[in-house]
Amino acid sequence: xxxxxxxxxxxxxAPPEVRRWIEHQxxxxxxxGPEAPPTPALPAQSAHLVACSVExxxxxxxxxxxxxxxxxVFFEFARPGIAMGQPPIMMFRLIDIxxxxxxxxxxxxxxxxxxxxKALVEVRHDPSVRFCGFDxxxxxxxxxxxxxxxxxVWQSVIARQHGVAxxxxx
Numbered sequence: 001x002x003x004x005x006x007x008x009x010x011x012x013x014a015p016p017e018v019r020r021w022i023e024h025q026x027x028x029x030x031x032x033g034p035e036a037p038p039t040p041a042l043p044a045q046s047a048h049l050v051a052c053s054v055e056x057x058x059x060x061x062x063x064x065x066x067x068x069x070x071x072x073v074f075f076e077f078a079r080p081g082i083a084m085g086q087p088p089i090m091m092f093r094l095i096d097i098x099x100x101x102x103x104x105x106x107x108x109x110x111x112x113x114x115x116x117x118k119a120l121v122e123v124r125h126d127p128s129v130r131f132c133g134f135d136x137x138x139x140x141x142x143x144x145x146x147x148x149x150x151x152x153v154w155q156s157v158i159a160r161q162h163g164v165a166x167x168x169x170x
């Protein structure tokens with residue numbers, strides 16, 4: 001048996017296929033993942049993803065604002081994701097979303113994502129649009145434009161909050 005030590009920087013700079021293979025090896029070694037290595041193919045479902053504008057993202061947020069878990073999941077997409085494929089798609093690990101939002105299980109994350117998908121259908125008045133899709137490796141997939149739009153909405157929410165706090169302090 002041979003052991004190899006990799007630094008976090010080496011792993012981060014590795015090609016996506018190598019990072020997925022390392023992730024698979026760690027998870028299967030801990031008994032948390034499937035025995036077979038993941039397949040790199042993107043699902044057919046990704047073809048239905050739409051690129052959300054800042055206006056779309058703001059309208060989706062308005063639709064889900066009464067459901068705090070869905071709002072937390074929505075703003076997880078303001079974080080940088082992993083760009084894959086051509087045309088590029090942003091990948092986010094569902095387990096990371098679960099961890100960052102402090103929800104109790106993946107089912108709650110999925111319910112929040114379904115709520116976000118339904119909100120986009122209402123905003124666009126088109127039942128065929130999808131905010132996000134999924135692959136068979138536990139990733140949520142969105143369009144890069146959608147990630148940028150959500151980051152922009154997040155920045156405007158923070159700016160508004162900052163302005164309110166400054167107004168109260170005066």
